[in-house]
Amino acid sequence: MIDSGDVSLELTAGDAAFLLSSAAGELRSGIACELLTIAVPVEVLGDVRAVWPASGVQRVPRESMLLPPVAAFAARMLEGSANEVSGFTSYYVERLLQEMLQGLLLGASRAARVPQTQTTFPLAISVIVAQHSDPELTAVAIAEEVNISLRQLEREFRKRGTTIRRELRRVRVEQARKMLGDPDYAGLSITQIAQFVGFSSGSSLARAMSAVGLPAPSAVRV
Template identity: 35%
Template sequence: MGNLIDVAAVMRQLGPGSEKPEAVCRHRSTLATSYTFDEGARWSWRRQPTGRDALAGLVFVDVPVTVDGDLGEERAEVGSAVFLHPHRDLHLSAQARGKAVGVWLPWDSLLEVETGVQSPRQVLTPTPLTVGLGAFLTSLLVQPSDATPYTDYLVERVLAEMAFGALLESVPKNVAGAREDRPIDRARSLMLMRRAEGEFGVAELAQEMHMSTRHLQRMFAAENSAPADELRGMRIDLANELLGDPAYDSLSISEIAMHAGLRTPSALRRAFAGRGLPLPARARSERMPVG
């Protein structure tokens, strides 16, 4: 999903006045950091050249800050998120002593959120998604745990998906072509977020969507689809990604099945066969070089 981001790269982008983070948590290409800053502290985010090495950030503060950037001056209240776009200059000034948490991601994992006429705002107002992302970051930084290759992958994906969703929500709704928030899109987002959970199925999805299973199935049928089929497809895609990434060669086929939400190797084999794919063990062996 892009190049690794280190603390030094973030500090360079935040300017000479930025302090070192108090806590750091890395999950593959994503980085979470926390800070304590004094009243009047100032960060100066500088625009970066275009290219694969560009990084973006979302910062959550517990005190108001002044945001002065290419889109004008705004005040970010407590609970808001400040978007540090890789190709915009931005200055943040703290109005009081406080704390902040931030997530830093490769821009190529987020750039699809904007087009030539749509672009995320520089201050994201609180929504359940932005509040949830801030709380998740705080949890990662306050309660660090020993990560496995799979949890690294899963947290990276969750952070990227949540950041993408938060930025998408901030795109002005009056812009022609802005995406509508349809129930079926929310259902697909939930499936993508929870596809690795083997116990998550159509009944659980309907419960989270606050609708009956029959209504959920009718909603998908209107688009010539079925929620069970789409969820199975997402799990197959996840298993394929894990089998195709050398970083997960230490996982057995049984572990791949479990981490992809398919529970057992036989269920994984049936799912692959149903899509006309090579058996999982064969798919991995064909990728791995002969010793």
Template identity: 30%
Template sequence: MGIAIDVGAVMRQLGSGRQNPLVARRYRGVLATQHALEKGAEWHWAAQAGESDAIAGILIATGPLRVLGGEGVTVEAPAATLCFLHPHRTVTVTAVAAGSVMCVWVPWGALAEIESGVRAPSEVIPPSTLGRGLHAFLSSLLTQHSDPTVYTDYLVERLIAEMVFSVLVEAAPRGIVEGRKASGIDRARSLMLVRRGERDFDVTGLARDMHLSVRQLQRMFAAEGSSPADELRRARVELARDLMSDTDYAPLGLAEIAEHAGFADAAGMRRAFALSGLPSPRVVRRTARPGGASALAMQ
């Protein structure tokens, strides 16, 4: 992720030392916090000059917020609306009513890729399926105590970064993405990326999240010479390979890697590797470079 965000860094960036969080939990390079907000409380988010240590944030408040962007335009953000704090924009957020706010803070290096294909969204992001998923996940992290481990911290870090990235892609102004117009298939792929580690997530679940029938979803992918099942399988293979090459996951067996990557079992992961033109997971893991991508290229 590049940098490990701490509460002090966020508070300094907000320009106020009195907004002490009720809860603060760090998962390697990302931070989740919950704050109490008094009516009229203001957060002044200053534009950051650097890139390597820049921080982006997503806020989700229980009450309405008033957001003043860098262009001098004020936008009302109803309760449960997502507020995006871009690292290079100056923003002032005011609590219209007393309440609380959940926040996730992510290194910009994990998200900056969004601006290589689409323009990052404005400060106020309307509720959506992906946004509600992020809200529910943050609520679970901040309200349910659990004993962290290096494995859960790694997974939570990855999942938060992927969910935030997907929310930003979905909310970005529709434009040209990699030479073509953004479409429903981009949203489907974002959902796959977010949920690929869930073993019970399948093509039927993707169609339900997209508010499409399975046949409609299949036709959408077929228009690009693909299928949702094939792309979901490849996304899980990619995740499994990433886990195999990460030294934090060295103690895990292949069955545990398969579980974290969304496969039903190790045999299912082995079949998926074969369908992707790869050697067995055991061989892939043995030839993986510590801390980096596998030496074997995806066929």
């Protein structure tokens, strides 16, 4: 059972929930049980945080296709030793877990059916954050994920002085910038980093960085 303010959430075997660390919550159980906890800085979730409920508690739907693999993946990581994982491998492990958690939270938030007028834009940003590495991600696909027409979604972005394409570029560039500035990924070429974050090539990344006022990838690389 999770109690957080006016919200009480009863969990049974196989259930899962997100709990914001800043929420005044209490976790208790009347029987002996095994609890798997994944603690991450809230910043890891990036713009997906925008869809977090005010109570700080969000149940994950049991029918979520991501829940079993996330739990299995996290449990498997507990079996290994941190010394057995190289810095390079560690990045991909963390990246995979981060994207899984983003997907879980996004799916849970959509299932909660919060009024659309309050969540259309943050949900769309969440989709971009979670799927930006997919080079086939389009504005149409994002609109379908948010369950709104493309025209309506474009209108929501215009209200905030931006566009879907611009936000997708922003997220990809920011992720590439972080990787270029981290010596752990010096083994990856600029083209590989560009493709990893969703661009088609190193030159595409360079153009995108120039468009947002950043220097060339080679100048950012440590």
